[in-house]
Amino acid sequence: MDPLSDLLDLIELRGALYFRTSFTPPWSVAVPPLRRAARFHLAVQGRCWVAVGDKATAQLDPGDLVIIPNGAGHVLSDREGAEPVALDSVVKKSGFSGDGVLVFGGDDPVARPTQLVCGHFTFAEETRHPLFEALPDMLVVTAEMRAQNSWLDDIMRLIARRMFSGAPGSAASVKRLSEAMFVEALKACAGQAVALEGVVGALTDPRISRSLALMHRAPEAEWTIEKIAGEIGMSRSRFAELFNAMMGCAPMSYLAELRLQKAMSLLKRSPEPVQRVAAIVGYRSPAAFARAFAERYGLTPSQVRRDGAAMQIV
Incomplete structure (x- = not known):
């Protein structure tokens, strides 16, 4: 991906x-x-x-x-x-x-x-x-x-x-x-800002871009820094250091945000039940998913689903 x-x-x-x-x-x-x-x-x-x-x-x-x-x-x-x-x-x-x-x-x-x-x-x-x-x-x-x-x-x-x-x-x-x-x-x-150059570079770097592809392709997987580093042929410490330097955040922080954004997209666009959405994006506990989602967006998954349904009806 x-x-x-x-x-x-x-x-x-x-x-x-x-x-x-x-x-x-x-x-x-x-x-x-x-x-x-x-x-x-x-x-x-x-x-x-x-x-x-x-x-x-x-x-x-x-x-x-x-x-x-x-x-x-x-x-x-x-x-x-x-x-x-x-x-x-x-x-x-x-x-x-x-x-x-x-x-x-x-x-x-x-x-x-x-x-x-x-x-x-x-x-x-x-x-x-x-x-x-x-x-x-x-x-x-x-x-x-x-x-x-x-x-x-x-x-x-x-x-x-x-x-x-x-x-x-x-x-x-x-x-x-x-x-x-x-x-x-x-x-x-990309060269007009140091931070932008890092992120764009990450999207083309053969190792970091592959780690991003792994997370985007399967956010539900039980990823750890060690597992991702092993998939791309890097040591745990070197991968974490390079990812943070280029992306400006830690790999697991990126994955956590990605999961919640994918959940938001699914709640707005698909008919999947909330519990199913939680599983699709990698949460084993619907309650933990609801807490993380509400903390990030200020809304519960059920509220987003109801608002999305109302918009479709209108």
Whole structure:
């Protein structure tokens, strides 16, 4: 099993809300924060500045991509330090309905507008994983990086073409393409944060990635550090040390969290009884499972099952 693919299923990665912009100087827009989401902006024409508070800034040239992984509020502008207008006000003032192009800015007839493709990815509310905890305030993919990552470059080109073609079904295509873009961008930008580099490295390291695959494939197994280390041909101490260094957590802590996230996914998506879910994810005692689940999520398994059933009925 590919641990990254399994993870993306568990966190329910979804692409949503895509639109194009045409911002004419002078312009500056404040994008509000969004929980459990990663926003992105792909520059197609013109230049813009991106600022996440006083934490990080970047300049985007045509072909560059920025991802704000933690849904933080940020400012897009034609010049650094410009006073922004709230996005809601920009949308209202422009009369933008969600279709076509969001037009905003000055009225200089000869100024070249900045064209962006904007959108975001959403994650399950309960998402928790070393990969997401390792993400910096922003990830930036430059034209040079695209040239070194052909898959990512192809995806970004297709997104721009689809969004600016206006063809039926473009938005649906872009949603699927953007999910692939997010995965490839994580790999390409691994070097932009030490913690992220460690986690991405773990997903490609032949030993640690195999240990992750073992846990993802069979979370119900009675794993110990010794058993996993033996499966991948490492000593117990060396495996625990390397796993912790790359993933930022101990192997058994990772397994405990994985079991609970798989349980949450099963409770929301499957008709399996709660006791059966407990067994599927590796708990021998339903009571112990209920305690661990409630401590992690603040809800009992039965409450999640009832809420999920109610949503399906509606």
